[in-house]
Amino acid sequence: xxxxxxxxxxxxxxxxxxxxxxxxxxxxxxxxxxxxxxxxxxxxxxxxxxxxxxxxxxxxxxxxxxxxxxxxxxxxxxxxxxxxxxxxxxxxxxxxxxxxxxxxxxxxxxxxxxxxxxxxxxxxxxxxxxxxxxxxxxxxxxxxxxxxxxxxxxxxxxxxxxxxxxxxxxxxxxxxxxxxxxxxxxxxxxxxxxxxxxxxxxxxxxxxxxxxxxxxxxxxxxxxxxxxxxxxxxxxxxxxxxxxxxxxxxxxxxxxxxxxxxxxxxxxxxxxxxxxxxxxxxxxxxxxxxxxxxxxxxxxxxxxxxxxxxxxxxxxxxxxxxxxxxxxxxxxxxxxxxxxxx
Amino acid sequence: xxxxxxxxxxxxxxxxxxxxxxxxxxxxxxxxxxxxxxxxxxxxxxxxxxxxxxxxxxxxxxxxxxxxxxxxxxxxxxxxxxxxxxxxxxxxxxxxxxxxxxxxxxxxxxxxxxxxxxxxxxxxxxxxxxxxxxxxxxxxxxxxxxxxxxxxxxxxxxxxxxxxxxxxxxxxxxxxxxxxxxxxxxxxxxxxxxxxxxxxxxxxxxxxxxxxxxxxxxxxxxxxxxxxxxxxxxxxxxxxxxxxxxxxxxxxxxxxxxxxxxxxxxxxxxxxxxxxxxxxxxxxxxxxxxxxxxxxxxxxxxxxxxxxxxxxxxxxxxxxxxxxxxxxxxxxxxxxxxxxxxxxxxxxxxxxxxxxxxxxxxxxxxxxxxxxxxxxxxxxxxxxxxxxxxxxxxxxxxxxxxxxxxxxxxxxxxxxxxxxxxxxxxxxxxxxxxxxxxxxxxxxxxxxxxxxxxxxxxxxxxxxxxxxxxxxxxxxxxxxxxxxxxxxxxxxxxxxxxxxxxxxxxxxxxxxxxxxxxxxxxxxxxxxxxxxxxxxxxxxxxxxxxxxxxxxxxxxxxxxxxxxxxxxxxxxxxxxxxxxxxxxxxxxxxxxxxxxxxxxxxxxxxxxxxxxxx
Ligand code: HEM
Ligand SMILES: [Cu+2]
Numbered sequence: 001x002x003x004x005x006x007x008x009x010x011x012x013x014x015x016x017x018x019x020x021x022x023x024x025x026x027x028x029x030x031x032x033x034x035x036x037x038x039x040x041x042x043x044x045x046x047x048x049x050x051x052x053x054x055x056x057x058x059x060x061x062x063x064x065x066x067x068x069x070x071x072x073x074x075x076x077x078x079x080x081x082x083x084x085x086x087x088x089x090x091x092x093x094x095x096x097x098x099x100x101x102x103x104x105x106x107x108x109x110x111x112x113x114x115x116x117x118x119x120x121x122x123x124x125x126x127x128x129x130x131x132x133x134x135x136x137x138x139x140x141x142x143x144x145x146x147x148x149x150x151x152x153x154x155x156x157x158x159x160x161x162x163x164x165x166x167x168x169x170x171x172x173x174x175x176x177x178x179x180x181x182x183x184x185x186x187x188x189x190x191x192x193x194x195x196x197x198x199x200x201x202x203x204x205x206x207x208x209x210x211x212x213x214x215x216x217x218x219x220x221x222x223x224x225x226x227x228x229x230x231x232x233x234x235x236x237x238x239x240x241x242x243x244x245x246x247x248x249x250x251x252x253x254x255x256x257x258x259x260x261x262x263x264x265x266x267x268x269x270x271x272x273x274x275x276x277x278x279x280x281x282x283x284x285x286x287x288x289x290x291x292x293x294x295x296x297x298x299x300x301x302x303x304x305x306x307x308x309x310x311x312x313x314x315x316x317x318x319x320x321x322x323x324x325x326x327x328x329x330x331x332x333x334x335x336x337x338x339x340x341x342x
Numbered sequence: 343x344x345x346x347x348x349x350x351x352x353x354x355x356x357x358x359x360x361x362x363x364x365x366x367x368x369x370x371x372x373x374x375x376x377x378x379x380x381x382x383x384x385x386x387x388x389x390x391x392x393x394x395x396x397x398x399x400x401x402x403x404x405x406x407x408x409x410x411x412x413x414x415x416x417x418x419x420x421x422x423x424x425x426x427x428x429x430x431x432x433x434x435x436x437x438x439x440x441x442x443x444x445x446x447x448x449x450x451x452x453x454x455x456x457x458x459x460x461x462x463x464x465x466x467x468x469x470x471x472x473x474x475x476x477x478x479x480x481x482x483x484x485x486x487x488x489x490x491x492x493x494x495x496x497x498x499x500x501x502x503x504x505x506x507x508x509x510x511x512x513x514x515x516x517x518x519x520x521x522x523x524x525x526x527x528x529x530x531x532x533x534x535x536x537x538x539x540x541x542x543x544x545x546x547x548x549x550x551x552x553x554x555x556x557x558x559x560x561x562x563x564x565x566x567x568x569x570x571x572x573x574x575x576x577x578x579x580x581x582x583x584x585x586x587x588x589x590x591x592x593x594x595x596x597x598x599x600x601x602x603x604x605x606x607x608x609x610x611x612x613x614x615x616x617x618x619x620x621x622x623x624x625x626x627x628x629x630x631x632x633x634x635x636x637x638x639x640x641x642x643x644x645x646x647x648x649x650x651x652x653x654x655x656x657x658x659x660x661x662x663x664x665x666x667x668x669x670x671x672x673x674x675x676x677x678x679x680x681x682x683x684x685x686x687x688x689x690x691x692x693x694x695x696x697x698x699x700x701x702x703x704x705x706x707x708x709x710x711x712x713x714x715x716x717x718x719x720x721x722x723x724x725x726x727x728x729x730x731x732x733x734x735x736x737x738x739x740x741x742x743x744x745x746x747x748x749x750x751x752x753x754x755x756x757x758x759x760x761x762x763x764x765x766x767x768x769x770x771x772x773x774x775x776x777x778x779x780x781x782x783x784x785x786x787x788x789x790x791x792x793x794x795x796x797x798x799x800x801x802x803x804x805x806x807x808x809x810x811x812x813x814x815x816x817x818x819x820x821x822x823x824x825x826x827x828x829x830x831x832x833x834x835x836x837x838x839x840x841x842x843x844x845x846x847x848x849x850x851x852x853x854x855x856x857x858x859x860x861x862x863x864x865x866x867x868x869x870x871x872x873x874x875x876x877x878x879x880x881x882x883x884x885x886x887x888x889x890x891x892x893x894x895x896x897x898x899x900x901x902x903x904x905x906x907x908x909x910x911x912x913x914x915x916x917x918x919x920x921x922x923x924x925x926x927x928x929x930x931x932x933x934x935x936x937x938x939x940x941x942x943x944x945x946x947x948x949x950x951x952x953x954x955x956x
Binding site (some may be wrong): 015025026029030031032039041044045049050053054055056057060061063067069072073074079080081082083084085086087090091093099102104105109110112113114116117134142164168169172174176177179181182183185186187188190191203205206207208209210211212213214215216217224277286292312313 | 392403404405408411413428476477480481483484487489490515530574577578579580611614615616618619620621644645646649652653657658660661663664667669670671672674675677678679680681682683684692695699703704706708711712713714715718719721747771774780783785787788789790791792793794796797798874883
């Protein structure tokens with residue numbers, strides 16, 4: 001009886017597993033929906049290893065269930081069971097079989113492992129330098145001469161070689177749908193390559209506890225067709241070469257003044273400004289505010305009024321702006337675009 | 343002889359427990375302290391799960407959440423399950439090997455008080471400006487001064503003090519098991535629980551120094567500007583990870599091996615069969631212990647060690663599956679052909695088998711480095727280690743407690759409450775942690791205080807929190823059971839389960855000298871051998887005589903208190919307090935060294951009624 005209950009519990013858990021594996025999770029986020037060769041190789045390994053392991057589990061559960069039902073003590077049972085010392089043949093059997101199963105797993109482990117650790121020179125891959133900060137991401141394209149933050153823009157179908165580090169504490173760079181993670185160690189550089197096979201938006205995350213707002217250290221990956229990517233690079237370069245865009249309305253002009261005075265110390269726009277905070281050159285093109293909130297004027301305003309409320313522990317101070325100043329700033333910031341946009 | 347006092351010093355109540363050097367009372371102290379810390383860690387877990395019940399809710403906030411996960415992990419590992427394991431080891435190992443005591447009773451008490459004061463020090467951080475918040479792994483640089491508050495100082499000092507206690511406790515058990523076995527108790531006749539305790543103690547001996555070194559370096563960084571881990575000053579952050587995991591990986595085997603021991607005893611007793619493949623079990627245990635030291639870098643696959651290191655550590659990790667598999671099949675075959683009964687102790691043992699198997703399976707999956715780049719630091723890992731630690735270890739501990747409770751306290755735990763305890767905990771456990779595998783694969787990193795609404799992570803998290811309620815109910819039922827047992831007046835018999843090993847040969851609870859006469863061991867499952875030969879109990883190996891006992895002492899308490907005080911001195915940079923505390927400890931050590939205390943004797947004519955008569 002007890003045995004059966006147990007059996008059914010396990011069985012339904014695995015039914016659930018099958019259900020989930022066949023398609024849950026968000027396309028842009030899930031490691032179960034690979035959108036590039038790295039994630040695909042990793043997904044293959046997951047499938048192989050879980051298949052082998054579920055096989056083992058079924059064998060264990062079959063014996064387990066049989067034993068529990070068959071050898072329950074029955075009322076009135078007499079005598080003492082035979083005291084068996086062991087059985088060499090059996091013991092060797094369950095040493096050797098797992099060993100063989102491990103070898104089946106070991107082979108692709110080794111080959112995939114080395115494939116993922118290849119390093120691609122700039123002739124073969126877009127080079128991107130990633131620097132993680134509490135709690136935002138900085139992306140530089142050294143060969144293309146552009147830099148951005150929070151939104152990582154990539155061309156479709158092309159290898160991307162990342163070189164990663166951190167400016168403060170350890171973080172980890174993870175885009176589940178494109179491939180597994182790697183840590184960003186302060187004082188050291190790590191390398192990793194990825195490739196996206198479909199244009200679109202993917203979600204990236206910080207996977208290593210890095211302080212209060214670790215959970216909010218998200219970023220977006222925008223994968224564009226090659227031509228769009230080239231346009232983006234050209235536009236970024238164009239903007240970064242010259243002075244910030246001139247404001248398009250009086251309100252925006254007012255915003256720009258406030259910005260130059262209070263914000264430029266930390267944030268770069270176009271060619272000038274500091275590197276303490278994210279580069280805002282293409283702020284208006286971004287999917288998200290601070291990597292997490294929907295890109296709406298209300299959310300931008302909320303951030304400007306109290307950045308600590310949205311991302312506790314982040315390094316942007318509260319500038320004590322009044323409502324009009326915030327309004328002007330939002331107006332100005334919505335002009336910081338490099339595309340012919342939305 | 344004349345120098346010896348002839349009567350047990352008359353102590354009672356609290357004072358008795360503060361000065362005891364009796365391993366059975368120390369076991370009870372470990373159990374109470376560990377139990378309280380377990381409840382604290384459980385409360386922290388419940389708050390964590392409530393905060394994650396729905397997306398984007400604000401219950402505890404980001405900073406408190408990080409303190410909760412740090413304290414939950416640290417408390418559970420160092421202050422809850424570790425001491426409960428020590429409780430069982432103290433209560434049972436000397437009995438199973440037919441010893442009157444442990445090798446160093448004074449050190450045994452010292453070990454407990456160091457652990458206790460270390461744990462208290464750590465937990466007072468909640469009231470003194472905030473708990474540590476850099477994760478139980480305290481990765482640098484996050485754990486350095488620049489990035490986290492005073493809480494981490496509590497972590498560093500609390501764990502050093504508690505760790506010292508664990509280390510000397512481990513050494514004590516190594517010596518006890520090597521030196522104190524009854525005549526005829528060869529190594530290959532030792533019960534599995536004693537074997538696993540032995541190997542666990544060996545692992546403690548080698549693993550704890552690594553964390554101590556790491557903690558001392560971190561303390562230098564934090565208190566004296568040491569810069570060992572500060573990259574801005576030429577330090578290296580990865581060194582901390584190595585030191586931590588060179589300790590941390592063996593630590594998980596330190597935890598799980600005694601649980602394997604419990605399961606072996608319980609499954610065999612309740613099947614009325616000897617353990618199948620005993621010698622391969624011993625061999626597998628030793629091999630797991632050894633391999634446990636070879637695989638620490640599998641916690642660091644994403645740190646950037648490179649393809650060769652990752653592959654080698656990955657393959658070495660997979661190997662552990664082989665001896666673990668041997669154990670699982672041996673347990674199944676132990677039950678095969680038996681007469682299986684299902685009291686609560688065995689329910690937990692039987693529930694352990696599939697649960698731990700799942701944890702082991704995901705462990706092998708994690709050992710594939712390229713795939714681990716996806717799993718690592720995600721909820722998949724949270725699910726994995728809870729399947730191993732809770733589904734394996736905590737199930738094992740519950741099983742052991744239900745099994746040995748009558749021996750430890752002379753009272754039986756109630757079976758009806760026990761069964762409810764098992765089912766609520768078991769179902770709650772799977773509900774909590776099974777969905778977390780998928781949450782991880784669906785992109786949820788671990789240690790996140792919240793998750794966004796539009797990422798399809800809501801359902802899994804909700805189910806998981808519901809499961810946590812189930813585990814909470816199970817735990818409360820256990821506490822109720824303990825109270826009910828304590829109140830009941832029914833005394834447990836010496837051998838309630840038809841046991842096989844020596845502890846069942848003496849009354850419950852055992853008299854302070856354990857065995858009136860040291861027993862003669864004539865085979866594996868010593869008591870069972872005698873039962874089968876038609877004997878009433880063990881054959882004695884010596885004539886009845888006076889029994890020498892160690893004197894109680896308040897020094898272990900005072901020595902630990904000294905370090906506890908010094909700990910606060912370090913945390914608050916008050917070196918006068920440091921000196922006072924250290925001096926207190928040193929002067930206790932001095933007193934202990936020069937004062938000749940030969941203990942006392944229990945005389946032959948005082949023994950009588952309680953003991954086993956040959
Ligand atoms: C009541 C049962 C328990 C529940 C509901 C629970 C829940 C949790 C949760 C939600 C986390 C945070 C995961 C994250 O985001 O990193 C966690 C972490 C952890 N738990 Fe448990 N847990 C329970 C029991 C235990 C036990 C008994 C142990 C050890 C013996 C344990 C050891 C750990 C460890 C080591 C961590 C990692 C902490 C860290 O990441 O710093 N847990 N647990
Ligand atoms: Cu981070």
